[in-house]
Amino acid sequence: MRYSIADAARRAALALVVSAALPLAALAEEAGEKTDVSSFTLDNGMQVVVIPDHRAPVVTHMVWYKVGSADEAPGKSGIAHFFEHLMFKGTSTYTNGEFSKAVADVGGNENAFTSYDYTAYYQQVAPSELGEMMGFEADRMRHLVLSEENIETERQVVLEERRQRTDNVPSAILSEELNATLYQNHPYGIPVIGWEREVEGLTHDDLKAFYDRFYTPNNAILVVAGDVEPDEVRQLAEKSYGAIPRGPDLPQRTRPMEPDQKTARSVTFSDPRVTVPNLSINWFVPSQRRAEKGEFEALAILSEVLGEGLRSRLYQELVVKQGIAASAGSYLQASAYDYSGLVVYGEPRGDADLAAVEKALAAEIERIKKDGITAEELETARKKIERDMIFARDSQVRTANIFGATLATGGSVEDITGLSERLAAVTPDSVKAVAQRYLDLSHAVKGYLLPKEEEKRS
């Protein structure tokens, strides 16, 4: 299917959301018994991962740059995402849209997405087209034309995207300020798409410096999944990407980290477009990379038991048994470099009000902290995550995404292939311990989305 750059960007945001909110389950192992994931590094420092998948004559070609919005300089927010647009413009070799046209001409798909920690580009095509895709992708890694015309055109597209997706969407407005409140110091508090006025202020020099610093082979990861063999990928990659000189050596990514949180905070947005109110209770937790051994896996089990899916405690208690909520649950964000988010949410139903839902959510949080979980709950949650891993394996793009996102956020192939083993080490006690450590309501940030007439006193 062929789509315009604007469409590509729209789809990209979907991928971003999916990726950002990806439950740990999706970090699942695709490898193991069936697949033979291999990885190697080109002479110029570009990392390559190949995930053979011979079920269909199709290949997914992705390049991940280890740069996202959290790597932007202060006052320059939106620059990483801006490139997700600019990369679809012309290079010194190809004209505007020529790459997209080539993808469409061979019946392929393409897309791109930006997160706090990475920016990724991909095409899905027949294996015979892989070399051509690499040629185009390697070309735009270094030869993008950053003309004032391209910049101004895409700036307007990005600003319009921001208006449509954030400024006109009550839940997105709330979410943006909720993040800014949750993160008092870390750049995860700054929106990926950027603050409007900062996007308006980005200059050619800002963009050029960013491109030269971060769009280099030694800051990129090539992920190829599909009907190919590693040797073939290596040959093609050496010919295309291998010809690009190494860029500057970048220091390890160090972002300002969070102080201990000591207060309870709330963010409330009231808008006439909101028909049903909802609330969320938010914490940040250490990312998989930063967590103490076993903690992140225990958090994943905690979130499963507490609120993921129809069998979870929150759903059973608030939706099924008490009948006060239309929805209730929790999720753990994954694939972030510094922190992940743990979110508990609920939406009232019928005569119940938001306060009743909040009270019931708090009661379940206190119960799991006090009594922990049972061995049966642990086993069910573990099986569910394992099953989700197997489901994930069915999608080539999703599998490639898991590897790309893990590697781009400081993880390794082994972090993915060893997940089952790490999950097996989780105990009811370790889950209770993380519940007590992290689910502290006096340090949480609550988000309230309210209809205009129902102004909340807070």
Added chain:
Amino acid sequence: MRYSIADAARRAALALVVSAALPLAALAEEAGEKTDVSSFTLDNGMQVVVIPDHRAPVVTHMVWYKVGSADEAPGKSGIAHFFEHLMFKGTSTYTNGEFSKAVADVGGNENAFTSYDYTAYYQQVAPSELGEMMGFEADRMRHLVLSEENIETERQVVLEERRQRTDNVPSAILSEELNATLYQNHPYGIPVIGWEREVEGLTHDDLKAFYDRFYTPNNAILVVAGDVEPDEVRQLAEKSYGAIPRGPDLPQRTRPMEPDQKTARSVTFSDPRVTVPNLSINWFVPSQRRAEKGEFEALAILSEVLGEGLRSRLYQELVVKQGIAASAGSYLQASAYDYSGLVVYGEPRGDADLAAVEKALAAEIERIKKDGITAEELETARKKIERDMIFARDSQVRTANIFGATLATGGSVEDITGLSERLAAVTPDSVKAVAQRYLDLSHAVKGYLLPKEEEKRS
């Protein structure tokens, strides 16, 4: 009076607080009829302001550096304030404590303070000692010994200061996170003293780079008030400061600015040490430098009428008439480069609870937005500010502070001497307009300080 460095630092923080919360009134004009303020610039770019005051044989000698916590690099918070300590250590010319001893030996006072936008050092001595003070002060501008020993000693002092003044003080804990919530993007959300872990992580190289960049004559302002003549000051300054080579030219200070605020937020801290709860309602407003013409003066009048002093509306309504509050008022912060803060606060009394006080505060806010203020209220407020200006003139240090803070935050001598005229241009309509523009409860950040037992549902 002689005091140790630790004492000096303690007093410094007091000055910091006073300066940060200085009402606009204090930005008052010291000049006008009586004083003949003169200013000039040395060849190396150092700005000099002389405020003759011959009432007593005393002189106040201050050096203001145009660098504060908002100029720190991400992840390096506390570095500006760290220098407030290091500057009392030895230089390549003098040993540790030699400058302080010299001040004490002549019966002088000294102090230093750090804010978001500046760091300042001063001594108050007899006029005959001015040259010696300038010699010491000019010496430590460029010849500080940043030894590992000095750094580690002062790091422990700063961390202890942080523990005593912030981490052990409920209102300070609340205030720190309230600021972090109010400012979603601007570094005014980061505490002047720095986040604990970032102070722990500051290195010799961080400090050296900061010192070489910001501690230069062309980034400094000399303010001398007292029993001296401008020519004398010029001669002495040229001999001491004038001998220091110009430092690097710094670009205009540009910090990441705030996006439009769209949500209502709250920050709650509950602690057993709190006996009486209180609440504040906080907004940021443009600083004097950034405000539209007349807006800042209208905001100063607004704050006066609404809540400054015993005759203000909030005090009269909540404390006197309704008797529900032990205190209630408002204030406008001044002397900041990018934003100022507008704060409304209250504390319940007797049987009244915090909700009753909040409701009454909100009612007064809505009333002033709807009906504005009367010509009489405007006149009374203006006279009160004028009177405060005259009182300020009585303190040499305070007068010097006003000039230093104004110049260090992008203002000019004329901003001070012309204040009366600008206040005279404020009308009831312009006050009503700023009330409507800025006092928006749906975009405010509320702070609640609560006794532990009285957990607030928010």
